[in-house]
Amino acid sequence: MSKAKKGIDIISIGDELLIGQVINTNASWMAEKLNNKALPVNRIIAIADTSVAIIEALHNSINSAKLVLITGGLGPTKDDLTKATICDFFDSKLVLNQKVKDHVEEFFAKRGRKLTESNRQQAMLPNNCEIITNSQGTAPGMYFIKNETHFVFMPGVPFEMKSIMTEWVIPYFSEFCNIKARAQKTVMTSGMGESFLADKISHWEDVLPENTKLAYLPSPGKVRLRLHVESENKESAEKQLEQHIQDLNLIIPELIYGYDDEPLEAVIGKLLKEKGKTIATAESCTGGMIAEKITSIAGSSNYFKGSIVAYANEIKSNLLNIDMAIIDEHGAVSEEVACLMANNVREIMQTDIAVSTTGIAGPDGGTDEKPVGTVWIGIATKERVFAKKYQFGNQRERNTNWTLQTALNMLRKEL
Template sequence: MIKAEILNIGDEILYGQITNTNAQWISAELDKIGIRVVRHSVVSDTEEAILEGLQEAEKRADVVLITGGLGPTKDDITKKTLCKFFDVKLIRHPEALRAVTHFFESRGREMLEVNRQQADLPENAEYIPNLKGTAPGMWFEKNGKIFVSMPGVPHEMQFIMQSYVLENLQKFFHTPCIVHKMIKTVGIGESYLAREIETWENNLPENLKLAYLPAFGMVRLRITGLGYDQEAVRRQIEQEVDKVLPLIDKYVYGFDDDDLAIAVGRLLVQNKKTLAIAESCTGGYLAHCFTQHAGSSEYLKGALVAYSNEIKINVLGVKKETIEQFGAVSEQTVLEMASNIRKLCNADIGIATSGIAGPGGATPTKPVGTIWVAYADENGTSAKLYQLGNDRMVNIQVTANLLIDWLRRKQGGRVK
């Protein structure tokens, strides 16, 4: 496996003034060509920090991709520092000078000496054209390792990567392909899922690796295959998916880029069912899970955030006596919410949430994380109680995912 390190230069990243999107984008692109990123590093705009970052990265990686510090101002010192790292001088590169001159002339702008200095490159650098800006990219080879320096401006960096760097890295290293397959599950915890598939996992071929990626009541199983024949690796992964699905099929809602709400929406359309939603503790998030996707109007009739008792009673039609006797966070209340929203919207199915998301609102008998959800259709109404944690947003997201999963199971699991 060829290993890479991404070295981002810039105090603005360390100060938190901008988000380091470059590292994420580069990692994803390297993954596609079989190069594994082993570290992201961010260093300040000082010679000492950049040199230290380069020296450390050289020990760990076969490829070091550097972004930032290539502008025309005095605070951009990457080129001079690279000269020190490689023990070379800056020279004015004729092709780079022609490119930067054309850049300014074609825009009718005056070119200053500081702009001409953009064409000054370390003498051992291979020039990489940058048609999106004035700072060229630079390719270096040292002891069988590759260093590439690029501008920190995302669209300039991406152009250089796509037009030159990725292709040449593949040629230089003759990289294997990496193939990923994601199996998406919901309604089962990571450790329980691992127990269900332990034997299958232990017998995976040596070139296939499994990773568990849990989040908000869901677990993604990522199978990663490595090899030089992409189609052969892909077929190998699909064979393993066929083996594991019978063990966990009831928890699987989709694959790769599938979204839980989209998957359930397809089931509802397939089954010719419509949906209505009544929310309290989830505050509209549950409806958002569906409506953020185009096409949700095919099955979603309407939604109501009945956050106060007044709205629960006067709009949603929950009996006043129910709330007085059992409380807003109760099985009885959430059952009425689901049943009433179904009738109010003339939908086939009604679902509802009511709970204590936190951090306040708890009572001795109903701690933070006490969540009731309900499901109603022509066959009746039922409710479930969940005892979640103390984090408000986690409680909201987990509640939504658990209820959508209940809806999924009621509709047959997933579209086959």
């Protein structure tokens, strides 16, 4: 007797995933979009580009999942045996699909490119599936039903998969899975580490009811708190969730900067827009990372004027007008230089606020007095200029990420 099938399995095909060459961002993106529509993902499974592995995974999922979403192995190049394997599993044979052939030809004609033989092969498709149009590329999606489990195959190219998911899969399956009503929200915090935060909110956490789940998700410079409430109906779940979050807000108001994975740079962007203020950055150890984050937000040209990345001391002196004598006396990684960097870039770019970073990211350059991980972050406004010292770890990438998040959080507080 088999148990009831439920939920969704995501199967990602590709050797590159199993040797760590490619990170499975496709599956994360799919999971997020499905979760937004309350479509529950059971498992994400990455497997090899072999018939044996593909067949085994399909057999495994057909026993437990109601819907299986498979990506990868449908590109124009010769490493793709997915289609042949699918034919075995679903008792299909490959036939020429005229509509897809026309689409592929039109796709290339539009772009003024010549059709290749490998592109032509993409119109050979199983005879017993529904073909899903790929508006962004040439390999179409395929939809099968077997033993009451639904299977959708998509190409692995991210923006092609995304368009099939958005245009077809999500709308089609939105009404598909019956689940309990639930509400979910992630509280974004910055400024306190995981275990200290856990202690600080323990009396709140301890009284959360059975139907409520809390997860801590730490990363450099921030801890996300994901709250999940299940109830009889959506309205009741949402009401309970809001109450928990209100209570939490009374305990750690200064640590909460946003909700639902809103990044700090978006929060800062909103604050700047609201207040009609402009911003600039002067960066040494972050090398342009803060500017890049701020400009990753669409519409940032309304408030971001620019940045001076002053890696070399001569640039700190020539472009940021910092007296070389001050650098020599205090060192480039110092309160004085951090303050001058922030203050001067603000004056040069004529903005309302500015942030600066100067530190020793590593692996080299540390001293006994200033070990690797020493970072000064400066803030300048029309009213005041100040800098704070931090001691991060000994890994270059973690240090720059900590500096980035901490600088963004300082900016948020100052706005």
